Amino acid sequence: MAPPQSPGAVSEAASPSSSSAATASTSTAPAAPTTDLPPIVKNDPARTGFDPQTKWWVNYFKILTGQMTPEGQFHYRESRTTANEAADCKRCEDWRDFALQHSPTVRFLREKVETLNGRLDKDNVICRRCPARLTEDGEIHRQSGGFSPDHGILICANEVRDRSHLEDTLAHEMVHAWDHLRWKMDWTGDKDLKHAACTEIAYAKEP
Ligand SMILES: [Zn+2]
Numbered sequence: 001m002a003p004p005q006s007p008g009a010v011s012e013a014a015s016p017s018s019s020s021a022a023t024a025s026t027s028t029a030p031a032a033p034t035t036d037l038p039p040i041v042k043n044d045p046a047r048t049g050f051d052p053q054t055k056w057w058v059n060y061f062k063i064l065t066g067q068m069t070p071e072g073q074f075h076y077r078e079s080r081t082t083a084n085e086a087a088d089c090k091r092c093e094d095w096r097d098f099a100l101q102h103s104p105t106v107r108f109l110r111e112k113v114e115t116l117n118g119r120l121d122k123d124n125v126i127c128r129r130c131p132a133r134l135t136e137d138g139e140i141h142r143q144s145g146g147f148s149p150d151h152g153i154l155i156c157a158n159e160v161r162d163r164s165h166l167e168d169t170l171a172h173e174m175v176h177a178w179d180h181l182r183w184k185m186d187w188t189g190d191k192d193l194k195h196a197a198c199t200e201i202a203y204a205k206e207p
Helices: 056-064 070-083 085-102 104-115 163-182 189-204
Strands: 010-013 125-128 143-148 152-156
Touching (some): 010 163, 070 085, 085 104
Parallel strands (some): 125 152
Antiparallel strands (some): 010 143, 143 152
């Protein structure tokens, strides 16, 4: 679940490498607010070959034998991340706790945030499953994390691949938090939204 979009909220598109199950291309731009997306595509077993009522391995067998469309494979993947949600979140929280304690980058950014009277810890760095969205234009929209001034940092438990990927995602969102605190004085609607868009473009250009 992503935090509601409020002024200054940002969400990060997950990297393309995490979407190999379907041939539809993955958006690499920061995820747009849901309201701007074309309609979401819902599964129909007759059309896609993916039947959520049957055992996961039957569906997996269908993928291996070419009896499931790319759209069906998208819905299959979503059903698996839902089934694995608890384990993914536990794993994400372990990596988060490790990063908060031991990562030099994360510790550095935490101190920077604290000098601006901010606080980032287990209570506002949260691991959740982030549903992917398949829209009618064939695009798959994934999210790896997000920052909202009201809710803190979101880490998408089903998208983080390993400890270092979590560290990168967390550090990126911490920069947004720091940025937000630094510019809080200028927190006046229009001006701030322009600034948020600016910084997001700058991050997107990072190698
Ligand atoms: Zn960002």
